[in-house]
Each structure stands twice: as C-alpha cells, then as structure tokens.
Amino acid sequence: MNEQNLTYIENLKLKDVPWDRLSCSYGTAELFAQILNTLTKAVTKSKFDEKELSELLDDIFGECEYQETFWHATPFALVFLVRIYKS
DSSP: OOHHHHHHHHHOOGGGSOGGGSEETTEEOTTHHHHHHHHHHHHHSSSOOHHHHHHHHHHHHHHHEETTEEOTTHHHHHHHHHHHHHO
16 A cells, blocks of 8 residues: 555545445445444443444444445445554
8 A cells, every 4th residue: 555545544534535425235325424433432431332332333334335245435434443443
C-alpha cells in the first residue's frame, strides 16, 4: 500500500464518507455511521453489554457482505472496524 493511501486511511473521518451514496446488502449505507458510532461507544464502556455488541456486529457484517458479495461501503466500514478493534 502506498503512502498516499495510508495517509488517506489514517485521516478518514466518519463524516467524510458519503454513506448515503454507497451501496450495501439492503440498499444504501446511510446507517453505517450511526452503527459504527454506537459500536465505538459500546466497546469503550468499561463494562459493555455483550448482547448489544453482538447485535451491532451482526448488523454491520450483514450489511457489508451478503451471499459472498462485498459492497461499495465495505472497505470504508473496514477502516473504522479495524480502528475500533485496535482501540
């Protein structure tokens, strides 16, 4: 991966992604920012609700991949999911 791509990924913010124009399994990805924000908050709690976390992950993964198809929103969602994982 070149330096320009890495810089873009490092500086990408949720609000910079046109979620409402990116396709996902069931239409557009307009709910991704909300799901990712909620997921971030759920993970950063000292005691998170495992059921809530599981439902959020099911939501985002179900939207990113369906019947072995990855959608336009998937690479952007992965940037934020990796950030959440690393935190």
